[in-house]
Amino acid sequence: MTIPKDKMLEMLHFLxxxxxxxxxxxxxxxxxxxxxxxxxxxxxxxxxxxGMVAALRPEDxxxxxxxxxxxxxxxxxxxxxxxxxxxxxxxxxxxxxxGTLHLALPEIGxxxxxxxxxxxxxxxxxxxxxxxxxxxxxxTVCFVGDGATGxxxxxxxxNLASLWRLPVxxxxxxxxYAGAQRQEEHTRIENIADRAAGYRMPGVVVDGNDAMSxxxxxxxxxxxxxxxxxxxxxxCKTYRWRGHGESDPQLYQPKEEIAAWRALCPVARxxxxxxxxxxxxxxxxxxxxxxxxxxxxEAIRFAEESPxxxxxxxxxxxxx
Amino acid sequence: xxxxxxxxxxxxxxxxxMTRDDTVFLAGEGVGVSIHDNPMLxxxxxxxxxxxxxxxxxxxxxxxxAGLAVGAAEAGLKPVVEIMFNPFFTLASDMIVNHAAKLRxxxxxxxxxxxxxxxxxxxxxxAGCQHSHNLEAWAAHCPGxxxxxxxxxxxxxxxxxxxxxxxNPVVFFEDMMLYFAPGxxxxxxxxxPIGQADVKRPGRDVTVVTWSRMLGVAFKxxxxxxxxxxxxxxxxxxxxxxxDRAAILASVRKTGRLVVLHEATRTGGFAGEVAAVVMExxxxxxxxxxxxxxxxxxxxxxxxxxxxxxxxxxxxxxKAIRGIL
Ligand SMILES: Cc1ncc(C[n+]2csc(CCOP(=O)(O)OP(=O)(O)O)c2C)c(N)n1
Numbered sequence: 233m234t235i236p237k238d239k240m241l242e243m244l245h246f247l248x249x250x251x252x253x254x255x256x257x258x259x260x261x262x263x264x265x266x267x268x269x270x271x272x273x274x275x276x277x278x279x280x281x282x283g284m285v286a287a288l289r290p291e292d293x294x295x296x297x298x299x300x301x302x303x304x305x306x307x308x309x310x311x312x313x314x315x316x317x318x319x320x321x322x323x324x325x326x327x328x329x330x331g332t333l334h335l336a337l338p339e340i341g342x343x344x345x346x347x348x349x350x351x352x353x354x355x356x357x358x359x360x361x362x363x364x365x366x367x368x369x370x371x372t373v374c375f376v377g378d379g380a381t382g383x384x385x386x387x388x389x390x391n392l393a394s395l396w397r398l399p400v401x402x403x404x405x406x407x408x409y410a411g412a413q414r415q416e417e418h419t420r421i422e423n424i425a426d427r428a429a430g431y432r433m434p435g436v437v438v439d440g441n442d443a444m445s446x447x448x449x450x451x452x453x454x455x456x457x458x459x460x461x462x463x464x465x466x467x468c469k470t471y472r473w474r475g476h477g478e479s480d481p482q483l484y485q486p487k488e489e490i491a492a493w494r495a496l497c498p499v500a501r502x503x504x505x506x507x508x509x510x511x512x513x514x515x516x517x518x519x520x521x522x523x524x525x526x527x528x529x530e531a532i533r534f535a536e537e538s539p540x541x542x543x544x545x546x547x548x549x550x551x552x
Numbered sequence: 553x554x555x556x557x558x559x560x561x562x563x564x565x566x567x568x569x570m571t572r573d574d575t576v577f578l579a580g581e582g583v584g585v586s587i588h589d590n591p592m593l594x595x596x597x598x599x600x601x602x603x604x605x606x607x608x609x610x611x612x613x614x615x616x617x618a619g620l621a622v623g624a625a626e627a628g629l630k631p632v633v634e635i636m637f638n639p640f641f642t643l644a645s646d647m648i649v650n651h652a653a654k655l656r657x658x659x660x661x662x663x664x665x666x667x668x669x670x671x672x673x674x675x676x677x678x679a680g681c682q683h684s685h686n687l688e689a690w691a692a693h694c695p696g697x698x699x700x701x702x703x704x705x706x707x708x709x710x711x712x713x714x715x716x717x718x719x720n721p722v723v724f725f726e727d728m729m730l731y732f733a734p735g736x737x738x739x740x741x742x743x744x745p746i747g748q749a750d751v752k753r754p755g756r757d758v759t760v761v762t763w764s765r766m767l768g769v770a771f772k773x774x775x776x777x778x779x780x781x782x783x784x785x786x787x788x789x790x791x792x793x794x795x796d797r798a799a800i801l802a803s804v805r806k807t808g809r810l811v812v813l814h815e816a817t818r819t820g821g822f823a824g825e826v827a828a829v830v831m832e833x834x835x836x837x838x839x840x841x842x843x844x845x846x847x848x849x850x851x852x853x854x855x856x857x858x859x860x861x862x863x864x865x866x867x868x869x870x871k872a873i874r875g876i877l
Contacts, residue, residue: 268678268856320678320855331680331854347682348639349612382611383643410612412585418611480587543861546853 233448237511241520243286243443244506247499248524250278250302253311256528257301257318261478268320269331276441276473278302279498280405283446284373284466287454290341291370293363295356298333298347299405299472303375308340315531321538328541329549341370349410350383352376353402357389360400360463371399371457373450379410381424387431390465394431397462401453404465405440407472412484425467433463440468441498444505470498553738559731561705562594565712566632568740570602573630576716579608579620580634580670592731594670595634614640618647618669622655625667630716638673638725639685652721653696664719668712673701674727674765675815675863681851684859686816688764691723692792692825698746699792701725703767705735707790710744718746727765727815749796751803755785758809758873761800761826763789766813772866777873784873792822800826801834808839811872815863818846840876845869 254273261271274281281302285294288307296303304314309325317324318332325337333347343359346352356374363370380386381404393400404424408415421427428435434456438449446468453464471493475482482490506512512520556564570576582588584599584607591597599607610617614635621631635644652665675684691699700715700722702708708726715722752767753774760770767788774784787803789796804810810830812823823844830842845864852862 268859269854270677270679270683320858322855324855328855328858329680329851329853331678333680333854334682347680348643350643379612382613382616384613384615385643411582412587413582413609413611417609476587481589483589484585484587540857541855543857546850546858546861547848550850552849 235444235447239286239447240506240509240511243282243447244502245520245524246282246286246302246306247278247443247502248521249311249527250282250305251275251499252524252528253305253531254301256532258474258478267318269333271332271478272298272476273474273478274299274302274472276493276498277405277407277470279443279446279502280403280440280468280470281375282306283443284403284450286443287447287450288373289370291368293341293343293359293370293372295352295359295372295374296342296345297349297352297375297377297380298345299377300335300345300375304335304337304342307337307342309337309342311527311531312534315535316538319535319538320540321535322541322545323534323538327545327548350376350380350385352380353386353389356400356402357393357398360393360398361396363399364396369458371401371454373401373403375403375405377410378404378406378408378415378424379413379418381427382410382418390427390431390433390463393463394433397460399457399460400463401450401457402463402465404467405470406467407470409472409476409485411476423467425465428465433465435465435467437467437469440470441496441501443498443502553736555734556705556737557592557732557734558705558708558726559592559594561709561737562712562726563596563598564737565709566594566598567601569713569716570598570606575628576630576632577606577608578632578634579610580617581610581612581636583607583634584609594726594731614643615647618644618652621667621669622647622651622665625665626655626663630666632668632670632716635669635671637683638671638687639682641671641687641690644669648697648721648723649694653694656720657696665721666719668715668722668724670724670726672728673725674729675852675859676729678854678856678859680854684852688725688792689816689820689822692822696721697793698722699725700746700790701764701792702790703730703764703788705733706737706742707744707750709737710742711746711790714743714746722746725764730765744790747791747794747796749787749789749791749799751785752788753784753786755783755807757783757807758811758877759785759787759803759807760811760813760869761787761789762813763792764815766815766864769864769866769869770813773869773873776866776870782873782877795825795829797829797833800829804830804834805837808837809876810838810842811845811869811876812842813845813864813869815847817849818844819849821846843872843876845872
C-alpha cells in the first residue's frame with residue numbers, strides 16, 4: 233500500500249514535534265525546580281504512537297500510559313496546554329492536577345493516561361464496549377509497554393475484549409525494558425504478540441521504528457475492529473533511548489545497544505523516506521522544521537508565562 | 553551512635569535479618585537491579601551481597617508478588633516483598649486482605665504467615681495521585697494485618713527487624729521522603745517491639761498523636777509553641793495495629809487535650825480511630841474538643857503549590873492546637 237503524501241507529511245510533522253517537544257523537556261529537567269515530578273519520555277519510540285494514531289479518525293479514542301507524549305500530540309493535543317500541565321501551571325490541560333503522568337484530554341478522545349502499569353487495557357475494554365453498545369463508528373486504541381503484560385489486568389482485558397468482539401486495538405510498545413528489567417528478565421516469550429493466540433485474536437509484530445509499517449498495520453486492525461471482527465494485539469518492537477525516567481542513569485542499558493538503536497532513528501527514517509519519494513523539497517522541509525520549533529518554543533513560553541494555581545484550587549473539581 | 557538515613561537503616565535491618573535467617577528472602581520490582589542507582593534506598597546492594605536466590609526481581613505483577621509471599625510464608629519461609637508505590641497496594645490487595653490476613657484464622661490457627669509487605673508511601677515528590685496515596689487506614693481496617701509506619705531511622709530498623717521475625721503478616725509503610733532523613737541508629741541487634749508507641753517529646757499542655765513523616769511537622773510546631781510557653785507532648789504511634797491504646801490514654805489523661813496529625817486524607821483516616829479510643833475511654837479527661845489535622849479529602853495533586861496545599865504543615869497544626877487551648 234502506498235501511503236498518501238499528506239499522511240506521510242503529517243506523520244513526519246508529528247514525529248519531529250514529539251522529538252523536539254521531548255528534547256526540550258530533557259533540557260528543562262536539568263533546570264532545578266523547573267519541572268515537578270518524574271519525567272518519562274518516549275524519545276526513540278515515537279513512530280509507535282505517531283503511526284498508530286495517524287491511522288485513527290477523530291471519533292476514535294486512545295487510552296494511554298506513562299510514556300504518552302507522542303500519543304497525545306499526534307491525537308491533536310495542543311503542545312501549549314500539555315507543556316503548561318507538565319510545568320504544573322493553572323493553564324495546563326488538567327489545571328495542574330495531573331502533571332505529566334496523568335494527562336487527560338477527553339476533548340480530543342484521549343480521556344485517560346494511567347500511570348498504573350496495566351490499568352489501561354480494562355479501561356479500553358469499557359470505552360470500546362460503550363462504542364459497541366451505542367453502535368458508534370469509533371474504535372479504541374490502548375497503549376501498553378512490554379512490562380505491562382506481566383499484570384493480570386492485561387490478560388483479563390484481552391480475554392474479555394476478544395470474547396465480546398470489542399472494537400479495540402491493544403498496542404504493545406515493546407521498548408525492550410520494563411524499568412531496569414530487560415524483556416527476557418520479565419517474560420520467557422520472545423514476541424509479546426504471541427499472547428494474542430491465547431485469546432483467539434490476531435497478534436502482529438511490527439517494526440516499531442518505522443512509522444509507515446505501524447500505520448499500515450494499524451489501518452488493518454482498525455478496519456477489523458470497526459467491522460465488528462474484534463480486537464487485535466499489535467506488538468511494536470522499538471527501544472527507549474533515554475532511561476526509564478530522566479533521573480535514571482541507565483547503568484543497565486549497554487552503550488552499544490543504545491547506539492545501535494539510535495542509528496535506527498524513527499524520525500530520520502521518515503524524513504529520509506519522504507525525501508526519497510520526493511514528497512517534500514529541501515526548502516519545505518526546513519519550513520516544516522521551523523514550524524515545529526515554533527510550536528515547541530511557543531509551548532514553553534506559554535507554560536513559563538502562565539501562573540501556578542492558587543493553593544485552594546486543589547479543592548476544585550472535588551465532588552465527594 | 554552512627555548516623556544513618558532511614559533508607560540505610562532499613563537496608564541494615566534487611567541485611568542483618570537475611571544474614572541471621574536463611575528463610576528470609578526479598579522479592580519485588582527492582583529490589584535487585586533498580587533504575588535508581590542510589591545507595592540510600594532500602595534494598596541497595598543486597599543482590600550483590602546475597603545473590604539471586606535470596607533477592608528476586610519480579611515482573612510488574614503485584615498480585616503475584618503478594619501471592620508469592622502468602623504461599624512461601626505458609627511453607628515456612630519469611631518473605632519480605634516490596635510494593636513500589638502505595639497506590640499499587642490495590643493490585644496486591646486481594647492476596648494481602650483476603651489471604652494473608654485471613655488464612656491463619658480460616659485454618660483454625662494451624663497455619664501461620666510470617667510475611668512482610670514493604671510499601672513505599674507518601675507525597676511530596678510531585679508525581680501526583682497515582683504514586684502518592686497513603687492507605688495505612690485501609691490496611692488497619694482489615695483484621696489480621698499488623699500495620700507499621702515508622703518516623704525515625706532507628707525505629708525503622710528496629711521495627712523492620714521485629715516485623716521480619718513476627719509470625720504474622722505485617723504491612724510496613726515507608727515514607728519515601730524519609731529515606732534521606734538521617735538519625736542515630738543503634739548498631740546490631742536493635743529491636744523495637746511491635747505495638748508500642750513512643751513519646752518523642754514529653755509535654756504538659758496538649759498531646760499530638762502522629763506517625764511517619766508527620767513527626768517532623770509535629771516537632772516544628774512544638775518548637776514554635778514552646779517559644780510561647782505552650783508545652784506539646786508528641787506521641788509517635790509507630791504501629792497502628794496493634795494500637796497502643798494505653799499510651800494514647802496516658803498522654804491524654806496527662807495533658808487533657810488531643811490533636812491527631814496524619815498525612816493521609818481525612819474521612820475514614822486513622823485519626824478517627826485514635827479519636828474514638830479517647831472518646832470511649834478518656835472523655836472525662838478532655839478539657840476541650842479533640843482536633844484532627846490531616847490531608848484534605850482529595851487525590852494528591854501534581855502541581856507544586858497544590859501538592860504543598862495537600863500536605864499538612866506546622867502552621868495548620870499550630871492553629872489547631874491554639875484553637876483548643
Ligand atoms: C501497577 C504498577 N506497578 C509498578 C509501577 C512502577 N512502574 C512504572 S513504569 C514501570 C515499568 C513499565 O514497563 P513497561 O510496561 O514495559 O513500559 P515502559 O516504561 O518500558 O514504557 C514500572 C514498574 C507502576 N507505575 N504501576
